[in-house]
Amino acid sequence: MTEEIPIWRIKYHPKNLDEISGRETVKETLKHIIQQNNFPHLLLVGSNGIGKTIIAQLFSKEFLGKDYNANFKLVYADVPLTDEERKEAKAEAYVSTNKIGSSAGRSITTPAFIQARVKPFVQLKVLGNAPFKILVVKNFEALGSNQQSFRRLMEIYGNNCRMILITTNVSSIINPIVSRCQIILISRVKFVEFKELILYIAKKESLEISDECIEILYRISDSKISRAIDLLQLSSINGNNITVEILYENAQKFHNDLIKSLLLLAFKGDFPKARELSRKILSSYKFSAHEFYRLILIEINNLPLSKFTRIKLINLIADSDFRTLDGRDIDIQISALLSKICLFSEYM
Amino acid sequence: MSKKDSDIPWVEKYRPKSIKEMALPTARLGRQRINLSEELENFVKHFFEERKKVNIENKEIREFNRTVIEKEQKEEKKISSDIAAVLLEGPPGIGKTSIVYALANDFNMEVIETNASDTRTRSTLERRLKETTKSRGIMDFISESKEKLILIDEIDGIYGVQDRGAIPTVLDLIQNTQFPIIMCSNEYKTNLQPLYNKINRYEVHPLPKNEVIKIANNIIKKENITNLKNEDLELIIDKNNGDLRGVINDIQGICQGKIEGDVRDLILSLHRDNLEEIFTLIRDLFKVSSLKEARDLTDKSDVDYNFLYKWINENLLTFMKSNRDLANAFENLSLADEIFGRIRTTQYWGLLPYFFDLFAGGVALSRKDTPVSKGFQRVVFPRYTSGTYFSLTPAEKEFVEKLKRKYQISQIDFIQDFLPFLKILCGTSRKQLKSVSDWLELDAKEKSLLK
Numbered sequence: 001m002t003e004e005i006p007i008w009r010i011k012y013h014p015k016n017l018d019e020i021s022g023r024e025t026v027k028e029t030l031k032h033i034i035q036q037n038n039f040p041h042l043l044l045v046g047s048n049g050i051g052k053t054i055i056a057q058l059f060s061k062e063f064l065g066k067d068y069n070a071n072f073k074l075v076y077a078d079v080p081l082t083d084e085e086r087k088e089a090k091a092e093a094y095v096s097t098n099k100i101g102s103s104a105g106r107s108i109t110t111p112a113f114i115q116a117r118v119k120p121f122v123q124l125k126v127l128g129n130a131p132f133k134i135l136v137v138k139n140f141e142a143l144g145s146n147q148q149s150f151r152r153l154m155e156i157y158g159n160n161c162r163m164i165l166i167t168t169n170v171s172s173i174i175n176p177i178v179s180r181c182q183i184i185l186i187s188r189v190k191f192v193e194f195k196e197l198i199l200y201i202a203k204k205e206s207l208e209i210s211d212e213c214i215e216i217l218y219r220i221s222d223s224k225i226s227r228a229i230d231l232l233q234l235s236s237i238n239g240n241n242i243t244v245e246i247l248y249e250n251a252q253k254f255h256n257d258l259i260k261s262l263l264l265l266a267f268k269g270d271f272p273k274a275r276e277l278s279r280k281i282l283s284s285y286k287f288s289a290h291e292f293y294r295l296i297l298i299e300i301n302n303l304p305l306s307k308f309t310r311i312k313l314i315n316l317i318a319d320s321d322f323r324t325l326d327g328r329d330i331d332i333q334i335s336a337l338l339s340k341i342c343l344f345s346e347y348m
Numbered sequence: 349m350s351k352k353d354s355d356i357p358w359v360e361k362y363r364p365k366s367i368k369e370m371a372l373p374t375a376r377l378g379r380q381r382i383n384l385s386e387e388l389e390n391f392v393k394h395f396f397e398e399r400k401k402v403n404i405e406n407k408e409i410r411e412f413n414r415t416v417i418e419k420e421q422k423e424e425k426k427i428s429s430d431i432a433a434v435l436l437e438g439p440p441g442i443g444k445t446s447i448v449y450a451l452a453n454d455f456n457m458e459v460i461e462t463n464a465s466d467t468r469t470r471s472t473l474e475r476r477l478k479e480t481t482k483s484r485g486i487m488d489f490i491s492e493s494k495e496k497l498i499l500i501d502e503i504d505g506i507y508g509v510q511d512r513g514a515i516p517t518v519l520d521l522i523q524n525t526q527f528p529i530i531m532c533s534n535e536y537k538t539n540l541q542p543l544y545n546k547i548n549r550y551e552v553h554p555l556p557k558n559e560v561i562k563i564a565n566n567i568i569k570k571e572n573i574t575n576l577k578n579e580d581l582e583l584i585i586d587k588n589n590g591d592l593r594g595v596i597n598d599i600q601g602i603c604q605g606k607i608e609g610d611v612r613d614l615i616l617s618l619h620r621d622n623l624e625e626i627f628t629l630i631r632d633l634f635k636v637s638s639l640k641e642a643r644d645l646t647d648k649s650d651v652d653y654n655f656l657y658k659w660i661n662e663n664l665l666t667f668m669k670s671n672r673d674l675a676n677a678f679e680n681l682s683l684a685d686e687i688f689g690r691i692r693t694t695q696y697w698g699l700l701p702y703f704f705d706l707f708a709g710g711v712a713l714s715r716k717d718t719p720v721s722k723g724f725q726r727v728v729f730p731r732y733t734s735g736t737y738f739s740l741t742p743a744e745k746e747f748v749e750k751l752k753r754k755y756q757i758s759q760i761d762f763i764q765d766f767l768p769f770l771k772i773l774c775g776t777s778r779k780q781l782k783s784v785s786d787w788l789e790l791d792a793k794e795k796s797l798l799k
Binding site: 078138343 | 657658661665671672674675677678679681682683685686688689690692693740754755756758759760763764765766768769770772773776777780783784787
């Protein structure tokens with residue numbers, strides 16, 4: 001390597017399937033597929049941040065070989081369309097009057113996401129010698145009701161393009177899609193394999209790290225490798241000897257305390273400050289309202305509260321989340337939640 | 349004053365009958381100052397001369413065409429656009445429409461008007477105007493009927509889906525018209541560009557203040573108003589900022605109502621200025637003591653309720669201090685928001701009354717613990733607008749694009765997971781910051797994201 005990559009997470013990013021730590025069964029299955037040079041649509045299932053996407057990417061890379069760049073596309077179902085894409089989708093939805101058929105001269109109502117992001121890719125012919133193209137759809141469950149329009153898409157363009165759908169939650173995917181796919185479960189990395197990887201990095205970066213530390217690292221990072229590597233890099237800045245204290249200290253820094261301090265402000269009954277902070281969190285992290293409520297919920301379960309308080313708070317959050325579903329202004333709903341917590345704190 | 353007379357809006361009652369008796373607003377054509385009345389009179393005269401000429405020529409052409417085969421036929425002549433039509437452009441209420449009516453009155457013409465209250469699709473415009481513009485009516489042959497003047501008022505209101513295809517129709521109309529056309533508009537609009545290219549556009553300026561005072565005094569004298577003080581009149585005129593129609597409307601509004609107590613307050617409550625209106629509306633809203641008062645307030649104001657409840661959200665904290673009040677107010681406000689969202693998705697407008705009562709009265713009447721403040725309370729803009737879509741700032745976008753060349757990551761992961769880590773990492777030392785930014789080839793703007 002000619003240049004030193006300053007971010008370890010990127011530096012130790014796996015370059016091929018073999019470099020992915022653990023998950024032997026999955027790797028074997030995928031390698032088998034590559035040998036056969038054919039596969040059905042795939043559905044990768046596994047929890048957040050354990051490497052589903054990188055597995056899909058590396059697999060496609062090895063499968064397509066040198067035709068990878070032309071025949072591979074990764075789309076994010078949860079990233080909203082830009083204005084241009086929206087416009088484009090609208091323009092393309094119009095069927096020219098020159099065409100024959102009942103839809104001539106009308107606009108078709110395919111969801112904009114598919115119109116703008118998926119269709120242009122799947123409709124194009126395969127380039128080079130690859131047997132078919134590969135489309136990876138990340139966070140597939142975020143499509144919601146638009147999943148329906150994927151059903152036909154997978155059949156019509158299935159010959160031309162195979163899809164790898166990635167999700168965290170099978171139950172949120174409609175049955176017809178599940179039945180069209182081969183499901184591959186991706187598990188968390190096991191401790192033994194995790195330790196191997198960390199030791200490898202430690203050796204490369206000439207760090208000293210004890211087994212105990214690795215165990216703590218495994219726990220703190222929730223067995224997510226990228227987070228563990230981030231933490232390791234942070235801890236290594238002040239010296240090559242990694243101790244438990246340094247690890248904890250950095251984890252503290254790393255751990256997102258904003259939600260906790262938001263809740264504490266609300267418990268103190270300081271509504272103006274709490275609202276200010278909530279706006280700050282939302283604008284810098286760009287959480288969706290639902291995500292924001294989820295984080296608060298997690299935090300509430302971590303805080304030392306009585307069971308009565310906890311259930312009351314959960315009640316408030318649930319109500320607020322429910323209203324946000326229909327409401328139009330996230331800020332009003334979140335402010336409402338905070339004001340209610342502030343009021344409730346007076347009786348706590 | 350007869351009873352019937354008092355029903356007429358004074359604006360109509362005192363609309364000038366002749367161009368000579370009206371206070372003419374100043375106008376410009378391009379850079380050149382012009383006398384609007386002369387210009388318009390010339391325009392009408394010139395048009396009819398031209399029409400006469402063209403019609404005679406066309407008659408000959410038609411006769412000639414009858415004698416030859418189709419290939420050799422000549423095309424009929426048309427009046428050129430800048431002779432057939434003019435556009436008056438200026439702020440509302442300065443007398444654009446009045447001048448057209450006065451002009452028509454002077455020439456003894458009939459005005460055919462279409463304005464923004466009509467839907468002006470291609471077909472309706474054609475139905476309404478085209479026949480009039482092209483033909484000359486059956487009565488024209490029998491007796492010498494009135495000439496007509498076509499007024500397309502509020503042409504900048506031609507807009508959107510409902511008025512689709514209206515602009516080409518208007519252009520078409522201008523080419524084939526048998527009557528002069530005058531169009532009025534409030535402001536420059538890009539979708540009217542094809543029009544601007546073809547016809548003369550007169551910019552009309554608001555009347556000077558002393559002219560407005562003269563007219564207002566005239567009306568006050570005629571209506572025998574005694575209870576309006578001079579300084580109040582000036583307040584009205586200042587507030588309307590050259591809008592004569594607004595002034596007359598306000599005078600009528602104040603003087604026909606019962607005048608007891610402070611006229612000044614009444615004048616200020618008649619504001620048309622939107623922003624100031626919101627400020628006072630919000631201040632007033634938090635003073636109400638009954639649901640009915642709150643409802644009256646929101647009914648009377650023409651502030652868009654889409655915004656209004658966001659303003660209330662932002663300003664609640666100024667007017668309520670105790671947590672109990674706040675919680676109750678927000679409970680109502682959030683329910684109102686939910687209802688509004690449902691109305692928009694399901695189109696069930698029957699829910700709207702709940703929305704109004706909840707966001708206005710429901711919020712304002714939640715105040716129990718906090719006393720009504722006597723002092724002036726600052727009303728602020730809604731600063732925080734939460735978008736429904738995940739969107740990045742340009743700098744963030746650039747950053748992700750640069751990062752993507754080296755490391756595949758989604759925008760969401762970048763903002764929520766990777767950027768916080770980078771911030772911590774780069775916060776540890778300058779060396780780290782430098783190595784990261786050098787590696788990613790960041791410029792100063794993107795670098796600032798890391799701090």
